[in-house]
Amino acid sequence: MADLAVRLLNVSYASNGTQILSGIDLCFRPGLFNVVLGPNGAGKSTLIRIAAGSFAPSSGKVLYGDIPALSFDATTLARRRAVLSQQIELSLPLRVEDVVLMGRYPHYRDAPSIRDKEIVSRALDLVDMAGRRHQPYPTLSGGERQKTHLARVLAQIWDDDDDRDERILFLDEPTTSLDIHYQIHLLDTARKFLARRCTIVASLHDLNMAFDYGDHFFLLDFGRLLCEANGAGSIPKELIERVYRVRAEMIASADQIAYWRFRL
Amino acid sequence: MTRHFLATLLFALLAPLSAMTDHQADPPGDRVVCVSKQINEFVFDIGAESHLVARDLTSIYPRDILKLPTVGYHRALSPEGIISMRPSVLLTDGNVGPNEVLDRVRSVGISVVTMDPGDTLQGAEDLMIRLGNYFGREEQAATLVAAWKAGMEKAIRAAGHWADQNKPRVLMVHFGQIGNSYLGLSPKGPAEQILEWAGGRNAIAEGSRMVHLTPEMIAVAAPDVIIATDVGFDRYGSVEKFAEMPGVNLTPAGRNLRIYRIDETEMMYFGPRTPASITNIARWLHDK
Amino acid sequence: MSALRQLPYRQIYLALMLLLAMSLIASASIGTIVFTPLDIATFLGEALGLSPTGPDVLNHNVFFLLRLPRVVLCGFTGATLGVSGTLMQGLFRNPIVEPGLTGTSAGAALGAAVVFVFGGTALSFASPLATAGVPLLAFACSFATTMIVYRLSTTFGRTEIFTLLLAGIAINAMCNAGTGFLSYIARDPQARNITFWNLGTFTTADWRGALVVATAFAACFMLALHHGKSLNALMLGEEDATYLGVEPDKLIFRLIVINTVMVSVATAMVGVIAFVGLVVPHLLRMIRSADYTFLIPASALLGALLMEIVDIVARLVIQPAELPIGIITALLGAPFFLWILILQRRAMGGSYG
Numbered sequence: 001m002a003d004l005a006v007r008l009l010n011v012s013y014a015s016n017g018t019q020i021l022s023g024i025d026l027c028f029r030p031g032l033f034n035v036v037l038g039p040n041g042a043g044k045s046t047l048i049r050i051a052a053g054s055f056a057p058s059s060g061k062v063l064y065g066d067i068p069a070l071s072f073d074a075t076t077l078a079r080r081r082a083v084l085s086q087q088i089e090l091s092l093p094l095r096v097e098d099v100v101l102m103g104r105y106p107h108y109r110d111a112p113s114i115r116d117k118e119i120v121s122r123a124l125d126l127v128d129m130a131g132r133r134h135q136p137y138p139t140l141s142g143g144e145r146q147k148t149h150l151a152r153v154l155a156q157i158w159d160d161d162d163d164r165d166e167r168i169l170f171l172d173e174p175t176t177s178l179d180i181h182y183q184i185h186l187l188d189t190a191r192k193f194l195a196r197r198c199t200i201v202a203s204l205h206d207l208n209m210a211f212d213y214g215d216h217f218f219l220l221d222f223g224r225l226l227c228e229a230n231g232a233g234s235i236p237k238e239l240i241e242r243v244y245r246v247r248a249e250m251i252a253s254a255d256q257i258a259y260w261r262f263r264l
Numbered sequence: 265m266t267r268h269f270l271a272t273l274l275f276a277l278l279a280p281l282s283a284m285t286d287h288q289a290d291p292p293g294d295r296v297v298c299v300s301k302q303i304n305e306f307v308f309d310i311g312a313e314s315h316l317v318a319r320d321l322t323s324i325y326p327r328d329i330l331k332l333p334t335v336g337y338h339r340a341l342s343p344e345g346i347i348s349m350r351p352s353v354l355l356t357d358g359n360v361g362p363n364e365v366l367d368r369v370r371s372v373g374i375s376v377v378t379m380d381p382g383d384t385l386q387g388a389e390d391l392m393i394r395l396g397n398y399f400g401r402e403e404q405a406a407t408l409v410a411a412w413k414a415g416m417e418k419a420i421r422a423a424g425h426w427a428d429q430n431k432p433r434v435l436m437v438h439f440g441q442i443g444n445s446y447l448g449l450s451p452k453g454p455a456e457q458i459l460e461w462a463g464g465r466n467a468i469a470e471g472s473r474m475v476h477l478t479p480e481m482i483a484v485a486a487p488d489v490i491i492a493t494d495v496g497f498d499r500y501g502s503v504e505k506f507a508e509m510p511g512v513n514l515t516p517a518g519r520n521l522r523i524y525r526i527d528e529t530e531m532m533y534f535g536p537r538t539p540a541s542i543t544n545i546a547r548w549l550h551d552k
Numbered sequence: 553m554s555a556l557r558q559l560p561y562r563q564i565y566l567a568l569m570l571l572l573a574m575s576l577i578a579s580a581s582i583g584t585i586v587f588t589p590l591d592i593a594t595f596l597g598e599a600l601g602l603s604p605t606g607p608d609v610l611n612h613n614v615f616f617l618l619r620l621p622r623v624v625l626c627g628f629t630g631a632t633l634g635v636s637g638t639l640m641q642g643l644f645r646n647p648i649v650e651p652g653l654t655g656t657s658a659g660a661a662l663g664a665a666v667v668f669v670f671g672g673t674a675l676s677f678a679s680p681l682a683t684a685g686v687p688l689l690a691f692a693c694s695f696a697t698t699m700i701v702y703r704l705s706t707t708f709g710r711t712e713i714f715t716l717l718l719a720g721i722a723i724n725a726m727c728n729a730g731t732g733f734l735s736y737i738a739r740d741p742q743a744r745n746i747t748f749w750n751l752g753t754f755t756t757a758d759w760r761g762a763l764v765v766a767t768a769f770a771a772c773f774m775l776a777l778h779h780g781k782s783l784n785a786l787m788l789g790e791e792d793a794t795y796l797g798v799e800p801d802k803l804i805f806r807l808i809v810i811n812t813v814m815v816s817v818a819t820a821m822v823g824v825i826a827f828v829g830l831v832v833p834h835l836l837r838m839i840r841s842a843d844y845t846f847l848i849p850a851s852a853l854l855g856a857l858l859m860e861i862v863d864i865v866a867r868l869v870i871q872p873a874e875l876p877i878g879i880i881t882a883l884l885g886a887p888f889f890l891w892i893l894i895l896q897r898r899a900m901g902g903s904y905g
Binding site for chain 3: 340364
Binding site: 049052054074075077078079081082083085090092093094095098102103105106109110156 | 777778781782784785787788789791792794795796797798799837841842843
């Protein structure tokens, strides 16, 4: 499973008579921060979930390397890829560290090992929640909750010296309803994780943020892949304007990063 | 512990066999626990009550028996409750619950003797004789049965006066404590037999033993007379109030206030007081 | 309460085990016949062959043939109901779920009632066929009703929790109607048993029943223990649990089977007992944690403990008669349940999912 490039081959998905994705052909770049862009209803979330193996497409295949994603058993898959969903509104009656420990569930059967507990601690450190590990989850703010879940999914795919395969981290609109501090914190932490043999596939709705953090971009509209770009500058401005139905104006270009201003 | 366990297992497996063994060969001893109201009454009749140490809740005749502690309702017995009386024998007529109680009592080594009189007068007379033999009061039992037979003959003959006349329709109402509902006594049972000797007709013709009564059933039965057992009658307290019971108020019995109270122990089984019951009931039915 | 929340799970288990041990001793001692610790020690000595059987054979027998199996049956029944409540609440992510909500208890009671009414003389109580017939048919009916509820609420392999709860309520109603009908048409001797069944009792406990329940519980408990993690993961929602490697539909099916076996066997031996499965997990969450890897073993201990205490009360209140267990659990459980409801309404965001 060394080559874990996530590939979608002619993937389509329809549900209740509505076509949500049509003929998606793409390959997420290993080791990079892949971003899926598109307006509401473009199918970003569905694409992420199908790529993560949550359910089967109506037609087409999802491959991890050469192997169909759905042919892996649940535990093996869980050790390779983790998904951070949109903020979970649930009030889990557990402590922070218990929630993060859930990320290690695919890795042990009956009781966590020393290594599992160590990974939990390191994941908590990475997201700056170590001081709150004994705190009950329901008492956390929204941003703190999402940090906890980030720690959980990172713990899930924490790399191992014994296990040198590539991991995949899927982020499905992870910054929804977080304030700017937490948004940046989350994306910074995710980027740091790239160094740990990880591929990131994220859907982000904030274009500037996407361009700031992303390495490789996929633009979706009405369930179709319109454009693939390696670098923010490569996406034609007209395409952005058409797809998002806005007027786009580049206002600064520092460090080769484009900042856009949008108006209707 | 293994040996003990094996012994227990063996005993438990053989327990059903012991049910068939007639423990009557053994003497009753001085600590008899009897959970049958009929047998208790007979024991007092033959003068063997000194053997008794405990009764069930429904054994209330004769009054002297009330001095004895109870082990609970005969259909809701607990093995330990019975065993705590340290009985020399547990005496029943077979009408006990829950089913496993007798088994459990036997399993700790206590004898259980079941004497089921069945539904016939003969069966009841035989029961008296058996009890006489069992308690070594054969003479008293024999004398009693003779007087009882004579009394029965006389009462039936006297009641026979009304054999040709119009037999009134009679509804016999009992009260079921477990189901907390009124029951009608239907064909096959001592009560109906007593009623017939007294010159009455059971207003309920179907079913066996007892049926749940609904107001409609009561109204359709249209009895001329209602005889209610003590517990059920006392819930209403008076003839007038009982006559207001739904269904009863639509019957001739209800309208004419021909409602009579009888002690359960005088009608639910045959005994030496049956001749008196026949006479009483006959008077109720035919003296206008 | 907050001090307890800091304790490691192990210490809570130890405390519960200690309390359980005390309750077992109390249960072995207290009743219409009282056994002092000295008595118990003497009897155990006799049984182990350490001393010859004393003059009090009767009490020796009562202790080993009636009291001890009762203590054992009571404990394992409590453990069964406690664990069952925990599993169900975890599965349905709803704290107001009872083991009987999937139609399991009601189905078992119906199966037992059918044997009583239609068994006739072939299944009269002295026959060995009856002793097997009741639990077998109870399990069969219980499994049937549980599967009906499960199937009604599962389409294309996805289980709708809400539908499951509603279907369970409907099936429960049907089973209760069936049992009620049977007790209505039953001839008197049969009706006695049905009434008892709906109220639950340990009065006629024997070793056979105790060992059957103990075995069923032990097997199911071992299997259930492994699923503590999965139930935790389920708190995240089915999709996120899937990402963690949990297969929710398989999990649900497995746990329903485990739950049904445990509860139907216990119900067949003892009758329907309500509220234990509701109260035990709640108390544990309040005391320490909602972590299912903790709740499953702890609810076995606490369930057994509570059941012993309730049985002691049942033996004492109307001596020498005994109160059916179900009455006490309902009397205590219902107000507790209402209290939980009130607390939940006050708690901030106190939803379990």
